[in-house]
Amino acid sequence: MSKKKKSALSTKQGVSQNEMANSSSISKIRQKRKVNLNADSIVARILDRDITALSRAITLIESKNTKHTELAKNIIQTCLPHANKSIRIGITGVPGVGKSTFIEALGKHLTHTGKRVAVLAIDPSSSITKGSILGDKTRMEDLVRDDKAYIRPSASGETLGGVARKTRESIILCEAAGFDVVIIETVGVGQSETVVHSMVDFFLLLKLAGAGDELQGIKRGIIEMADAIVINKADGDNLKKAKLAQVEFKRALHLYPKKESNWQPQVSLCSALNNEGVSDIWNLILNFIEITSHNGYFERKRKQQSKHWLLQTIENQLKSDFFKSPKIQDELNRQLVLIENNKTTPFVAADCLLKLIK
Amino acid sequence: MSKKKKSALSTKQGVSQNEMANSSSISKIRQKRKVNLNADSIVARILDRDITALSRAITLIESKNTKHTELAKNIIQTCLPHANKSIRIGITGVPGVGKSTFIEALGKHLTHTGKRVAVLAIDPSSSITKGSILGDKTRMEDLVRDDKAYIRPSASGETLGGVARKTRESIILCEAAGFDVVIIETVGVGQSETVVHSMVDFFLLLKLAGAGDELQGIKRGIIEMADAIVINKADGDNLKKAKLAQVEFKRALHLYPKKESNWQPQVSLCSALNNEGVSDIWNLILNFIEITSHNGYFERKRKQQSKHWLLQTIENQLKSDFFKSPKIQDELNRQLVLIENNKTTPFVAADCLLKLIK
Numbered sequence: 001m002s003k004k005k006k007s008a009l010s011t012k013q014g015v016s017q018n019e020m021a022n023s024s025s026i027s028k029i030r031q032k033r034k035v036n037l038n039a040d041s042i043v044a045r046i047l048d049r050d051i052t053a054l055s056r057a058i059t060l061i062e063s064k065n066t067k068h069t070e071l072a073k074n075i076i077q078t079c080l081p082h083a084n085k086s087i088r089i090g091i092t093g094v095p096g097v098g099k100s101t102f103i104e105a106l107g108k109h110l111t112h113t114g115k116r117v118a119v120l121a122i123d124p125s126s127s128i129t130k131g132s133i134l135g136d137k138t139r140m141e142d143l144v145r146d147d148k149a150y151i152r153p154s155a156s157g158e159t160l161g162g163v164a165r166k167t168r169e170s171i172i173l174c175e176a177a178g179f180d181v182v183i184i185e186t187v188g189v190g191q192s193e194t195v196v197h198s199m200v201d202f203f204l205l206l207k208l209a210g211a212g213d214e215l216q217g218i219k220r221g222i223i224e225m226a227d228a229i230v231i232n233k234a235d236g237d238n239l240k241k242a243k244l245a246q247v248e249f250k251r252a253l254h255l256y257p258k259k260e261s262n263w264q265p266q267v268s269l270c271s272a273l274n275n276e277g278v279s280d281i282w283n284l285i286l287n288f289i290e291i292t293s294h295n296g297y298f299e300r301k302r303k304q305q306s307k308h309w310l311l312q313t314i315e316n317q318l319k320s321d322f323f324k325s326p327k328i329q330d331e332l333n334r335q336l337v338l339i340e341n342n343k344t345t346p347f348v349a350a351d352c353l354l355k356l357i358k
Numbered sequence: 359m360s361k362k363k364k365s366a367l368s369t370k371q372g373v374s375q376n377e378m379a380n381s382s383s384i385s386k387i388r389q390k391r392k393v394n395l396n397a398d399s400i401v402a403r404i405l406d407r408d409i410t411a412l413s414r415a416i417t418l419i420e421s422k423n424t425k426h427t428e429l430a431k432n433i434i435q436t437c438l439p440h441a442n443k444s445i446r447i448g449i450t451g452v453p454g455v456g457k458s459t460f461i462e463a464l465g466k467h468l469t470h471t472g473k474r475v476a477v478l479a480i481d482p483s484s485s486i487t488k489g490s491i492l493g494d495k496t497r498m499e500d501l502v503r504d505d506k507a508y509i510r511p512s513a514s515g516e517t518l519g520g521v522a523r524k525t526r527e528s529i530i531l532c533e534a535a536g537f538d539v540v541i542i543e544t545v546g547v548g549q550s551e552t553v554v555h556s557m558v559d560f561f562l563l564l565k566l567a568g569a570g571d572e573l574q575g576i577k578r579g580i581i582e583m584a585d586a587i588v589i590n591k592a593d594g595d596n597l598k599k600a601k602l603a604q605v606e607f608k609r610a611l612h613l614y615p616k617k618e619s620n621w622q623p624q625v626s627l628c629s630a631l632n633n634e635g636v637s638d639i640w641n642l643i644l645n646f647i648e649i650t651s652h653n654g655y656f657e658r659k660r661k662q663q664s665k666h667w668l669l670q671t672i673e674n675q676l677k678s679d680f681f682k683s684p685k686i687q688d689e690l691n692r693q694l695v696l697i698e699n700n701k702t703t704p705f706v707a708a709d710c711l712l713k714l715i716k
Contacts, residue, residue, distance in 0.1 A: 073706065080700055165705055172703065306697045309704035310711075317712050318676045339664045342438055345530065346667035347523055348431065353668075354675050 039074035046075075046177045047082060049116075051150055054177045058170050062155045076169050079176035084302070086118075086175045086182045087289060090196040092222065093206030095187060098232045100139040102206055102272040103183055107140070109278050110181055111148040118174040119143070122167050122186045122196055123154035150179065161316050164195045168309065171199065197225045198305055201298060202285050205229045209238060209245035223249075224256065227288055228266045230281060235271035242269050261297045263288055327356055397432035404433075404535045405440060407474075409508055412535045416528050420513045434527050437534035442660070444476075444533045444540045445647060448554040450580065451564030453545060456590045458497040460564055460630040461541055465498070467636050468539055469506040476532040477501070480525050480544045480554055481512035508537065519674050522553045526667065529557065555583045556663055559656060560643050563587045567596060567603035581607075582614065585623055585646055588639060592627035600627050619655045621646055685714055 045053035060072040093099050107117045119140070143149045155166045167184060174182050184200055186192045197203050205226040223229070229249050234242035249267040259265070266284055270277035292298040322328060335349035344352075403411035418430040451457050465475045477498070501507045513524045525542065532540050542558055544550045555561050563584040581587070587607050592600035607625040617623070624642055628635035650656040680686060693707035702710075 076703060077706065080703065084700055169703065169705065303698055306704050307694065310693065310697065310707050313705055313708035314680065314711060315673070315677055317708065318680055319673055321712075322672065322676055335668065336665065339668065340661055342442055345434060345438065345527065346664050347527065347671055348435065349668050350671035350675065353672060 039071055039078060042075055043078045043176070046079060046173060049178045051177070054150065054173055055152070057173050058152060058166075061166050061169050061173075072169070076172055079172055083172040083175040086171075086179055087202070087285065088171060088182050088184065088200040089285065090184045090186070090193075090200035090203045091206060092186050092193050092196065092204070093232075097206045097208050098272050099185060099187070099206055102230070102232055102270065102278075103185060104140040104143045105272040105275050105278045106282065107143045107149055107183070108146070109275075109282055111143075111146050114148075115180040116148045116150075116178060117143075117181045117183065118150045118152070118177075118179040119183045119185060120152050120167050120170055120174070121154040122160075122163050122184060122192050150174065150177075160192060160195060161312075164199070165313070168199050193222055193225065198308055201292075201301065202227050202288055204281075204285075207231050207245070207249075208233055209241040223252065226265055227261075227263060228268060228281065228284060229253075230268050230270050230277075232270050232272055234269035235274055235276065239269075261288075261292050261301070262295055263291055263297075322357065325357070328353060331356055397429055397436060400433055401436045401534070404437060404531060407536050409535070412508065412531055413510070415531050416510060416524075419524050419527050419531075430527070434530055437530055441530040441533040444529075444537055445560070445643065446529060446540050446542065446558040447643065448542045448544070448551075448558035448561045449564060450544050450551050450554065450562070451590075455564045455566050456630055457543060457545075457564055460588070460590055460628070460636075461543060462498045462501045463630040463633050463636045464640065465501045465507055465541070466504070467633075467640055469501075469504050472506075473538040474506045474508075474536060475501075475539045475541065476508045476510070476535075476537040477541045477543060478510050478525050478528055478532070479512040480518075480521050480542060480550050508532065508535075518550060518553060519670075522557070523671070526557050551580055551583065556666055559650075559659065560585050560646055562639075562643075565589050565603070565607075566591055567599040581610065585619075585621060586639065586642060587611075587623065587625045588628050588635075589625065590628050590630055593629035593632055593634065597627075619646075619650050619659070620653055621649055621655075680715065683715070686711060689714055 042053050042057055046057060057072065057075050060068045060075065063069065063072070091099060091103060103119060107119065110117050140151060144151055152170065155163050171182050171184075184196050186196045203225050205222055205228070207229055209231050231242045231245050231249075246267050246269055253265050253267065256265075268277060268281055268284065270281060272278065289298065292301070323332070331353055335344065335352060338344040339346060339349055400411050400415055404415060415430065415433050418426045418433065421427065421430070449457060449461060461477055465477065468475050498509060502509055510528065513521050529540050529542075542554050544554045561583050563580055563586070565587055567589050589600045589603050589607075604625045604627055611623050611625065614623075626635060626639055626642065628639060630636065647656065650659070681690070689711055693702065693710060696702040697704060697707055
């Protein structure tokens, strides 16, 4: 917690220094050099595994201030050659499934073996609930205090698209800061699972046994995305139910067509609280990385993901540019009334609107 | 079949008359009047329930000729006040499930009670397989010969978006031609089910019992869209299996959250071949219409669908306009190489591309 406060403080200092420089009347060239200098020095510290610098850079990514955005862009671009080297793991599961406990157990297992772990979160609901994921400071107490771990809550007050972009850029910085494993946590709100799936190498679905919960997973089509289903809280009285659920999931998974990765998704049992089954799950992930690195899928998927993000960003921007024009907004409202009254078709209305920008 | 030939012939005549008129050097005003006159006369005939005129108008919708597109637009616009009055039913199911037999049985049941039925198809694969849906002339033999029925195969040589637009416009014309029920058939290729779902009032999933087929439906997330699941071929030796599947589906459906329509999706058995269970399914659809008309969902959904199509059309057009520019294509290729070589992020690349059109 003190580390976090310190980071927040130093970020604030960084920002105010910046603003002072910008508000003075020094020449633009000098100003630019200053920005570059700052970017370079932040990057140098990130590469030196300085967590405060990493935190400050992520705050810059999240800032709505244009100067910060420019600075963040420079930092990311300079970090790029040092990125791309971690294993990126997505973890999802409904509230109550024990995500924090599981991530803490997995994280501790990794730091014990000398690995450095960063945990980021994507939680589009956090703007409403003021941060339900990783927001509670009492969560992951052990991991928070671990020098080899870095935990960052979800950016708030943003659309899913906005959070996604910021998280993906944060991954680059974490990798430049030498983290071996980057975990992206999400809760099944809206499309957040699909978004996380499109930025990780390995996608893990955390489940509980019993109470019809098995089918709830199938419902959202998440099963298809999962590289592993982990049934948590498989201990005590739950063990029998958990084993039954494991059989059921295995049966269901076998009905799906073979994945492009050539990887057969696994169903594992785990008791994160008792630290049981966690190392097996890590071995399973390593096995996945080995197989997919060998058959070329690992690299291919990362390239596909980058292309997907490029196209997605363009689409979103085209749409938002179009619809934010007041001229379009007025005409859109007019056309919607015409459609409601059966005076025009959606297609003719679309043509009318599109003509306005030509 | 002879009816179809006749319609194709008269369409050809219509086109060549048009082209002759256009190739002559008469004034543009006269030409325009001619086009309008044609639109008006076609609409008059459509409203008069003339199937040949309806077929010709749909052919105009499907044409790539700009003059035909203009003419089609006029026709649709004039038909609009007479549209919107049918019950629109989407029917999907994997090949072999007995879609044609089911549609024929349902269609005959409706025409026997005095209703007029139009059957359209959305089959994005038809451009490859040259029309797998409704393309085979031996299918729906009885319904084809029925005066109260109209069957039109899927437009071919098109993207799913293209076929979808044309089908949605064809629905308007069928409704203007006084059809009480419009059935849209599709096979589960790509996103075609989602597209059909977004243009119908009632979405029906046709299934077979046994052979793990139950889970295959869940896999694609279609179950969530279905207002009814009909297990076909529930006869003879299959009956027992069908009843078991019915129980399984009912159990699964009850786990889903309540639909906005306030309608609890039903699971019915049917033997389309033996004409068993078909009238029950129609009663079920009528029940759905009654409930959703009463609670306002029916109208609300149609309005939402129109809005969806408006936004969808705009999005697709913005994207296609953007990516078809040669300048963008060149830069896109350059940026993709940079991304592959880890020299830029997808987001910076997107910014670069977007700047080109500003």
